[in-house]
Amino acid sequence: MTRTAITGGLVVNASDSLRAAVLIDGETIVAVAHEDSDLVRRFCEDAEVVDATGKYVIPGGIDAHTHMEAGQDPTTSSDTFETGTIAAAHGGTTTILDFAAPLVGGSVLGAVERYHDKANGSCAVDYGFHVMTRDVDATTFAEMSMLVDQGVTSFKMFTAYPGQWYSTDDTIFRVMRHAGEIGALVMMHAENGLVIDVLRDEAALRGDTAPVWHSLTRPEALEAEAVHRVARLAEVAGAPVYIVHLSSAPALEEVERARRRGVRISAETCPQYLFLGLEDLRKPDFVGSQFVCSPPVRHEAHNHHALWRGLATGGLATVATDHCPFCMHQKELGLADFRAIPNGVPGVEHRVEQIYEGVVQGHLTLNRWVEVCSTQVAKTFGLHPRKGLLAAGADADVVVFDPNRPRTISAQTHHMNVDYSAYEGQTLPGSVVTTFLRGKKIVDDGQFCGTRSGGAFLKRSVGS
Numbered sequence: 001m002t003r004t005a006i007t008g009g010l011v012v013n014a015s016d017s018l019r020a021a022v023l024i025d026g027e028t029i030v031a032v033a034h035e036d037s038d039l040v041r042r043f044c045e046d047a048e049v050v051d052a053t054g055k056y057v058i059p060g061g062i063d064a065h066t067h068m069e070a071g072q073d074p075t076t077s078s079d080t081f082e083t084g085t086i087a088a089a090h091g092g093t094t095t096i097l098d099f100a101a102p103l104v105g106g107s108v109l110g111a112v113e114r115y116h117d118k119a120n121g122s123c124a125v126d127y128g129f130h131v132m133t134r135d136v137d138a139t140t141f142a143e144m145s146m147l148v149d150q151g152v153t154s155f156k157m158f159t160a161y162p163g164q165w166y167s168t169d170d171t172i173f174r175v176m177r178h179a180g181e182i183g184a185l186v187m188m189h190a191e192n193g194l195v196i197d198v199l200r201d202e203a204a205l206r207g208d209t210a211p212v213w214h215s216l217t218r219p220e221a222l223e224a225e226a227v228h229r230v231a232r233l234a235e236v237a238g239a240p241v242y243i244v245h246l247s248s249a250p251a252l253e254e255v256e257r258a259r260r261r262g263v264r265i266s267a268e269t270c271p272q273y274l275f276l277g278l279e280d281l282r283k284p285d286f287v288g289s290q291f292v293c294s295p296p297v298r299h300e301a302h303n304h305h306a307l308w309r310g311l312a313t314g315g316l317a318t319v320a321t322d323h324c325p326f327c328m329h330q331k332e333l334g335l336a337d338f339r340a341i342p343n344g345v346p347g348v349e350h351r352v353e354q355i356y357e358g359v360v361q362g363h364l365t366l367n368r369w370v371e372v373c374s375t376q377v378a379k380t381f382g383l384h385p386r387k388g389l390l391a392a393g394a395d396a397d398v399v400v401f402d403p404n405r406p407r408t409i410s411a412q413t414h415h416m417n418v419d420y421s422a423y424e425g426q427t428l429p430g431s432v433v434t435t436f437l438r439g440k441k442i443v444d445d446g447q448f449c450g451t452r453s454g455g456a457f458l459k460r461s462v463g464s
């Protein structure tokens with residue numbers, strides 16, 4: 001069994017920070033102990049000692065929203081489970097939760113089986129699944145209960161994409177109520193897709209076909225309206241609801257208002273909504289297409305500020321990436337019409353480092369950074385305290401982070417399988433030095449040293 005002692009660093013958990021050594025035996029943390037203790041001295045005698053002096057030692061990041069090799073008719077996102085999870089490891093993310101998508105007419109159970117086949121033996125970090133729902137019927141309800149027993153405890157629904165993923169309010173309500181009964185969580189893509197489709201078609205008819213129209217036809221009010229509606233549905237269903245990829249200040253206000261009423265609603269945002277904006281979509285020569293995702297990136301000024309405040313104060317619980325990369329030749333499917341641009345931005349590699357920028361800018365404390373990137377994600381999705389925590393008994397998913405070693409993001413150097421970066425040239429103040437997955441060093445000083453099959457499927461319990 002490998003024994004490792006990470007010494008000299010500042011151990012940062014969501015709850016507190018302390019100067020301590022993290023002692024790892026096999027796959028598990030056996031102690032977080034004072035450097036001068038006999039325990040640490042004895043342990044170091046026959047352990048590999050990693051010197052983390054001047055660095056932060058944090059729990060591995062958990063990205064609750066990725067789409068590896070995901071079909072988006074007529075194409076497929078460009079990262080496989082293998083390439084996407086290796087990129088994740090480079091950026092200090094040791095767990096991803098990906099979305100299993102049923103085929104048209106296919107069952108949720110079948111979707112998870114298919115995704116097991118895709119991911120099994122092909123993940124460099126640990127992974128779990130949510131399931132997307134469509135064609136909900138009595139079988140779906142029975143299968144939801146079976147999936148909870150299999151450790152797949154969250155179900156994604158949509159008020160967007162009519163004709164593809166859209167569910168009517170009565171279906172959403174019935175799934176929420178059933179999920180509440182079996183302890184599962186409904187995740188909502190909340191935008192009013194019916195009205196958005198009117199605006200999109202009108203824009204295209206006028207000849208407004210450039211990428212920026214992707215955002216201009218998905219106004220903030222239609223995100224806020226959908227968040228309000230699903231919050232009220234969850235209220236009546238007596239069930240919790242989690243809003244994925246919240247992108248705007250008005251939508252955040254609806255979450256906060258519902259929370260004040262006592263609705264069990266929480267929300268995630270993504271780096272693209274904190275760092276990108278309308279001006280990116282306006283970039284010439286179709287570069288704007290690189291920033292097309294849904295919900296859209298928005299007018300910067302008031303939204304960025306509001307979302308950072310929401311992360312600091314709790315209206316936003318987590319940061320995920322909605323990682324869904326497409327190369328430029330794929331984006332070019334929409335050269336003549338923004339409606340045909342594949343939706344998604346790459347991001348799984350940079351989230352932990354990007355959100356640290358929020359610490360340096362004074363938006364977040366160190367502890368809150370760890371909480372939104374890892375600890376709260378583990379709690380929401382039934383992985384805590386095995387994940388998201390540096391403490392005895394937890395999985396030894398540990399990241400050594402150097403706050404004084406900047407990283408400049410570039411497609412030339414990133415590890416994601418995509419030929420551009422949405423953040424090309426962004427310089428971040430700190431970066432990941434070493435990543436451990438269950439006690440095994442998988443990234444060391446920019447080099448991947450894990451295996452493409454080192455990640456394990458995580459059977460999740462119901463969240464807290």
Ligand SMILES: [Zn+2]
Pocket residue numbers: 065067322
């Ligand atoms: Zn997504």
